[in-house]
Amino acid sequence: xxxxxxxxxxxxxxxxxxxxxxxxxxxxxxxxxxxxxxxxxxxxxxxxxxxxxxxxxxxxxxxxxxxxxxxxxxxxxxxxxxxxxxxxxxxxxxxxxxxxxxxxxxxxxxxxxxxxxxxxxxxxxxxxxxxxxxxxxxxxxxxxxxxxxxxxxxxxxxxxxxxxxxxxxxxxxxxxxxxxxxxxxxxxxxxxxxxxxxxxxxxxxxxxxxxxxxxxxxxxxxxxxxxxxxxxxxxxxxxxxxxxxxxxxxxxxxxxxxxxxxxxxxxxxxxxxxxxxxxxxxxxxxxxxxxxxxxxxxxxxxxxxxxxxxxxxxxxxxxxxxxxxxxxxxxxxxxxxxxxxxxxxxxxxxxxxxxxxxxxxxxxxxxxxxxxxxxxxxxxxxxx
Numbered sequence: 001x002x003x004x005x006x007x008x009x010x011x012x013x014x015x016x017x018x019x020x021x022x023x024x025x026x027x028x029x030x031x032x033x034x035x036x037x038x039x040x041x042x043x044x045x046x047x048x049x050x051x052x053x054x055x056x057x058x059x060x061x062x063x064x065x066x067x068x069x070x071x072x073x074x075x076x077x078x079x080x081x082x083x084x085x086x087x088x089x090x091x092x093x094x095x096x097x098x099x100x101x102x103x104x105x106x107x108x109x110x111x112x113x114x115x116x117x118x119x120x121x122x123x124x125x126x127x128x129x130x131x132x133x134x135x136x137x138x139x140x141x142x143x144x145x146x147x148x149x150x151x152x153x154x155x156x157x158x159x160x161x162x163x164x165x166x167x168x169x170x171x172x173x174x175x176x177x178x179x180x181x182x183x184x185x186x187x188x189x190x191x192x193x194x195x196x197x198x199x200x201x202x203x204x205x206x207x208x209x210x211x212x213x214x215x216x217x218x219x220x221x222x223x224x225x226x227x228x229x230x231x232x233x234x235x236x237x238x239x240x241x242x243x244x245x246x247x248x249x250x251x252x253x254x255x256x257x258x259x260x261x262x263x264x265x266x267x268x269x270x271x272x273x274x275x276x277x278x279x280x281x282x283x284x285x286x287x288x289x290x291x292x293x294x295x296x297x298x299x300x301x302x303x304x305x306x307x308x309x310x311x312x313x314x315x316x317x318x319x320x321x322x323x324x325x326x327x328x329x330x331x332x333x334x335x336x337x338x339x340x341x342x343x344x345x346x347x348x349x350x351x352x353x354x355x356x357x358x359x360x361x362x363x364x365x366x367x368x369x370x371x372x373x374x375x376x377x378x379x380x381x382x383x384x
Contacts, residue, residue, distance in 0.1 A: 023069055023093055024067060024068065024069045024093055025067065025068055025069065025070060025091060025092065025093045025094060025095075025096060026065065026066075026067050026094075026095050026096065027042070027064075027065065027066040027067070027078075027091075027096045027097075027098060028063075028065055028095070028096070028097050028098070029057075029059075029063065029064040029065070029066075029078075029097075029098045029099075029100055030062060030063065030097070030098070030099045030100060031059050031062055031063070031064060031080065031100040031102060032062035033062075033102050034059050034062065034080060034083070034100065034102050035059070036058075036059060036060050036061065037058060037059070037060075038058070038059045038080055038081050038082060039056050039057070039058050039059070039080070039081050040056060040057055040058075040059060040064050040066070040078060040079065040080045040081075040100075041053050041055075041056045041078070041079050041080075041081075042054045042055045042056065042066055042068075042076060042077070042078055042091075043076065043077045043078075043079070043086075044074065044075070044076050044077070045075070045077075047220070051077065054068070054076070055068055059080070069093060070091055070092065070093060071216055072092075072181065072215050072216055072217060073090050073091065073092035073113075073115040073181040073182075074090065074091060074181070074185065074217060075088065075089075075090060075091075075119070075182070075185045076088075076089060076090075076091040078098065078100075078105070078108075079105065080100065080102065080105070083102045083103075083105055084103075084104075084105065085104070085105045085106050086105055086106070087100065087105045087106065087108040087110065088106065088119075089110040089113060089116050089119065090113050090115040090116040090118070090119045090181065090182055090185075091113065092113050092114065092115050092116075092181075094112055094113055094114070095112050096110065096111070096112040096113050096116075097110070097111045097112050098110050115180065115181045115182055116182075118177055118180040118181070118182040118183065119182045121173075121177070122170075122173050122177075122182065122186065125169060125173060126166070126169065129162060129165070129166040129169065132162050133159070133162055133163075133166075136155065136158055136159050136162065137159075139155065140155050143155075153375075153378075156371045156374075156375060157375060159371065160371055160372050160375050163372070167195060170186055170190050171190075171197060171200055171201065171204070173186065174186055174187060174201070174204050175204050178204060178207050178208050178209075179208070179209055179212065180212075181212065181215075181217065183208075184208070184212060184215070184217045184218055184221050185217065187201055187205065187221050187225075188217070188220065188221050188224060191221075191224050191225070191228060194350075194367065195367075196228070198225065198228045198229050198232045199229075199232065201225065202225050202229055205221065205222065205225055234347075235347040238346060238347060238355075238363065238366075239363070240363050240364060240365065240366065241362065241363065242362070242363055243360070243361050243362055243363075244259065244269070244355060244357050244361055244362070244363050245259075245345060245346075246258060246259045246260050247259050247341070247342045247345055247346075249303070249332035249333065249334060249340075249341070249342055250332060250333070250334065251330070251331060251332060252315070252318070252319055252322075252331060252333075257301075257330060257332055259301065259361075260361075262299045262301065262330075263361055264359055265297055265298070265299040265359060266293075266297055266298050266299070266356075266357065266358060266359055266377065266380045266381055267298075267299045267300070267301065267356075267357040267361075268286070268289075268298070268299075268300045268301070268354055268355070268356055268357075268373075268377075269300075269301050269303065269346070269354065269355040269356075269357070270286060270300055270301065270302045270303065270352070270353075270354050271303045271305060271343060271346070271348050271351050271352065271353040271354070272302060272303070272304060272305070272351055272352050273304055273305040273306045273308070273318075273351060274304070274306050274311075274314075274317040274318050274320065274321035275306065275308050275310075275311060275317065276305070276351050276352065278351075278352055279351055279352040280321065280325065282352050282369055282370070283325040283326075283327065284325075285369065285370050285373065285374070286300065286327075286373070287325070287326055287327065287328075288374070289373055289374050289377055290328070290329060292374075292377075293377050293378070293381050294329075296381040296382065297359070297381055298377060298381060299329065299330065300329035300330065301329070301330045301331075301332060302322075302327060302329060302330065302331045302332070303332055303333060303340065303342050303343060304318050304331065304332070304333035304335070304340075305333070305337055305338055305340055305343055305348070305351055306318040306333060306335055306337070307333075307334070307335035307336045307337040307339075307340070308337050309337070314335045315335055318331075318333060318335070352367075352369070353366075353367055354366065354367055354368060354369075354373065356368060356373075356376055356377070356380075358380060359380075364376070364380070
């Protein structure tokens with residue numbers, strides 16, 4: 001009977017310890033090179049995208065401790081007053097150790113959080129792309145100020161290929177790690193990007209195990225995906241591979257021009273405005289592409305979103321920008337700002353924005369700029 005009682009006490013003690021570990025977190029921090037009295041703060045991004053302080057502690061003798069509890073693992077930020085940046089990590093109810101790097105908090109070492117391993121794997125993958133990009137730029141610089149055109153184009157192509165793989169990496173990571181709380185957080189983060197592929201991310205979300213889909217974060221992500229999918233269904237006709245819908249609008253001289261007038265040409269539909277700084281900075285790149293490929297069959301239709309409330313004379317601003325930037329292609333506008341019928345038809349939410357069409361009028365790419373735009377047109381039309 002006595003042995004049974006002892007066994008029962010040990011079992012209960014073990015159960016209590018296990019329960020305690022699962023129901024709270026303890027962050028033990030080492031910050032040996034940080035002065036006494038410096039405060040560290042634990043924060044999280046709320047649903048509105050704002051950073052909210054959840055707790056804090058004071059560093060004494062190079063140590064600090066923060067205790068608490070979370071419903072489920074999530075992305076948190078740890079910062080110390082007077083140091084640059086944050087430690088980004090997955091917080092869960094467990095004993096977590098953080099070796100705080102005061103010079104580069106992002107490089108701090110975090111152990112003890114199982115879900116944080118997934119975050120570290122993702123960051124290591126992104127680091128590979130960063131190093132690859134740095135190596136490409138180093139090689140480019142070694143060639144001097146004016147490398148041969150073929151060599152320059154070759155390096156541009158390698159860089160663009162790397163960027164495309166980097167952009168595709170988050171989706172690939174989520175597909176390979178569909179049992180991770182971090183993957184839920186990654187979907188939520190990526191969903192704010194204009195290149196977010198709602199169809200593929202919605203599909204991979206459905207492959208998540210039930211406990212993740214039914215978690216608090218899972219429900220938030222599902223709601224976000226459902227909202228984006230509804231919007232996608234309304235503009236699915238604008239997806240790559242679809243025939244671009246026809247439109248017509250007025251030139252500065254009042255003549256009507258339609259998209260079908262340029263049928264049989266590789267075409268860039270360029271949404272821009274005189275008031276748009278990024279558009280104006282991108283215009284030299286578009287001019288360069290036009291000059292290189294217009295004789296090969298490239299056409300551009302510029303759709304101006306001038307007519308902003310603060311423009312006194314939007315037409316004059318539009319015409320001045322065309323002349324100043326040297327935009328020698330087709331120009332159309334209703335001067336109705338974002339209420340321009342063509343802009344609404346093409347679901348333009350921000351500018352600059354581009355649609356690239358092949359000779360059949362099919363959408364082959366969207367929102368390309370700089371070298372990426374040049375490489376796509378070169379692919380469609382060949383060498384100038």
